[in-house]
Amino acid sequence: MSRAYLVTEKGAAAELVDRDLSEIFGDDESADTTGTVDLEVLATSVNYKDGMALTGRPGIVRRYPLVPGIDVVGRVTASRASAFSIGDVVLLNGDGLGETRHGGLAEHARVRADALLPLPEGLTPEQAAAIGTAGFTSMLAVLALADAGVEPDDGEVLVTGAAGGVGSIAIALLAGRGYSVVASSGRAEAEGDYLRRLGAARVIDRSVLADDEGGPLQKATWAGAVDSVGSRTLATVLAQTRYGGTVVACGLAQGSDLPTTVLPFILRSVTLTGANSVEAPRALRERAWAALAEELDLELLDSLTTTVGFEDVPAVAERILAGEVRGRTVVRVG
Ligand code: NDP
Numbered sequence: 076m077s078r079a080y081l082v083t084e085k086g087a088a089a090e091l092v093d094r095d096l097s098e099i100f101g102d103d104e105s106a107d108t109t110g111t112v113d114l115e116v117l118a119t120s121v122n123y124k125d126g127m128a129l130t131g132r133p134g135i136v137r138r139y140p141l142v143p144g145i146d147v148v149g150r151v152t153a154s155r156a157s158a159f160s161i162g163d164v165v166l167l168n169g170d171g172l173g174e175t176r177h178g179g180l181a182e183h184a185r186v187r188a189d190a191l192l193p194l195p196e197g198l199t200p201e202q203a204a205a206i207g208t209a210g211f212t213s214m215l216a217v218l219a220l221a222d223a224g225v226e227p228d229d230g231e232v233l234v235t236g237a238a239g240g241v242g243s244i245a246i247a248l249l250a251g252r253g254y255s256v257v258a259s260s261g262r263a264e265a266e267g268d269y270l271r272r273l274g275a276a277r278v279i280d281r282s283v284l285a286d287d288e289g290g291p292l293q294k295a296t297w298a299g300a301v302d303s304v305g306s307r308t309l310a311t312v313l314a315q316t317r318y319g320g321t322v323v324a325c326g327l328a329q330g331s332d333l334p335t336t337v338l339p340f341i342l343r344s345v346t347l348t349g350a351n352s353v354e355a356p357r358a359l360r361e362r363a364w365a366a367l368a369e370e371l372d373l374e375l376l377d378s379l380t381t382t383v384g385f386e387d388v389p390a391v392a393e394r395i396l397a398g399e400v401r402g403r404t405v406v407r408v409g
Contacts, residue, residue, distance in 0.1 A: 079181030080388060082128060083140045088389070089129045089180075099142065099177065100185045112159050112188050114149030118204035119179035121383075121391045121404045122146065122240060123328065128173060129180075129392035137175045145172050145353075146207040147179030147186065148200040156188030164194040166364075168208040169353035180388060182408055192360055195368035204405045205380040206367055208352050209240030214363040215350035216241075216301040216323040217248045223299075223321035223346055227253035230298035231276070233312060235259045235284065236328050238266045241303040243273055243379045243402040244371070249301070250274020251370050257297075259284055259308075266401060273375055284311040285329075291336040295343065299323075306330030313339040313347060325350040328398070380405055 077096050080089040100106055121129075128135040128143035136143065151163045159165060170190035172178040177185065194203055225232065232249055236242040237258035249256045251274065258275035260266055267278045285307050295317040302309050303326030312322055313335055324347060339345040355363070379402030383391055387406075394400050 077181055077183040078385065079142050079183075080129060080144070081140050081142055082131065082136050085136075085139065086131045086133075088131045089143055091386070096183055099181070108155055108185070110156050110188050111185050112151055112156055112165070112191060113153040114147065114165070114184045114186060115152050116147055116149045116179055116182055116184050116408045117164070117200040118148045119144050119406045119408060120146045120204045120207040120209075121388060121395060121400075121406060122208050123326070123395055124208075125173060125180065126392040126395035129389060130396060132396070135174055141173070142177040142179075142181045142184075143173045144178030144180030145169055145174065146204055147172060147184050148194065148203045149184055152183075154188070159188055159191065164200060165191050166194055166203045167191050168211045169355065171353065174353070180406065190357060190360060192364055195364055197368055201382065201405050201407075202373060202376060205376055205403045206244065206371065207240070207403065209403060210244040210367060210371070211360075211363055212325050212350050212352045213241050213245040213248055213301070214367050215352060215355065215359070216245060216325050217252065218363060218366065219323045219348050219350060220299045220301070220321055221252075223348065225299035225321050227255070230317060231255045231257050231296065233257045233259060233297045233300040234275075235281065235300070235308055235312065236303035236326060237270055237275065237278070238262050238401050239303060239328065239398075240400075240403045241325055242301075244376075245301045246270060246273040246275050247372060247375045247379070248370060251372060261398065262401075269379075269401065273379065281308065284308045286311065287334070289314060291338040292342060297322075301325065304329045306332050307334060309333055310335040313345055316343065316345045318343045319345075321346040321348060323348055323350055379403055382407055
């Protein structure tokens with residue numbers, strides 16, 4: 076038997092069920108198990124996307140029934156892939172987990188081996204889950220900035236959605252690389268100390284980026300930015316980015332629209348690029364996780380992590396959608 080959260084139909088919130096594994100994954104004759112690995116889940120996490128899936132919001136779950144959870148860290152209990160053996164501790168972020176394939180919010184998981192990575196040395200399963208998709212995406216954004224030539228000496232780098240999962244880890248990573256980080260948050264007052272402890276040199280209130288009167292070209296301020304908010308905020312960030320700067324779009328907490336013009340691009344040579352954790356190819360996954368294991372200050376990671384029990388997941392889902400969750404939430408499984 077396995078306890079699992081299960082979304083059974085469109086629009087429905089996930090239910091906590093306790094079922095035979097064959098009921099969830101299909102019996103071995105009916106299911107195509109080629110290239111898959113079975114896991115005893117050791118730790119998982121709640122991301123914004125999981126909040127949407129767990130509460131029945133549209134856009135994440137694309138088949139029913141489905142176990143949500145876009146992150147998993149687990150121990151291999153059966154392997155149909157030559158690269159993994161029973162007992163290996165592995166992790167997976169994205170790759171359709173919790174969207175088109177059963178995800179990590181369960182005591183057992185069956186995952187594709189293609190994007191599976193061994194747990195990096197030096198990280199516990201809980202720490203790998205704390206990093207999770209959010210931290211992985213933050214590192215993709217940091218690598219994108221560095222690959223675009225944004226250097227610590229170039230000037231201030233902005234992180235929006237700063238107190239959230241992606242934002243918190245992005246601040247720690249960028250500060251660790253020596254960038255001067257400015258954190259934009261709706262909780263600038265309540266969480267200012269937290270954001271500065273992560274490494275922010277200064278904290279601004281997110282309302283200053285939500286003003287739609289500023290126009291498409293404003294005072295050139297940012298050498299680069301990591302944006303997990305989208306919409307009007309991203310438009311303002313682009314309008315304030317300096318000549319030759321790069322902005323990495325990684326989320327849409329405010330909205331998926333982008334009300335801007337071509338002016339930041341044609342008059343300031345601004346680059347807008349993106350980070351996608353779901354489709355990231357294996358080589359990029361390996362590069363990002365190696366960098367995370369090497370660079371992320373584990374004391375800071377622990378300080379931005381809250382651990383909850385398996386039964387607490389629905390409550391966390393509501394809170395993450397309300398923008399009330401700080402940093403990362405790890406789910407203890409078992
Ligand atoms: P969190 O909920 O942890 O963080 C989002 C933060 O955005 C909040 O904490 C809040 O920060 C800010 N925010 C929320 N609502 C608004 C709003 N209406 N206007 C402005 N700011 C707002 O989520 P995650 O960090 O897990 O994910 C952040 C975003 O990135 C999501 O949209 C998610 O879907 C996306 N994402 C994309 C990935 C990819 O592969 N590209 C992977 C992972 C996440 P504060 O209180 O500090 O203002």
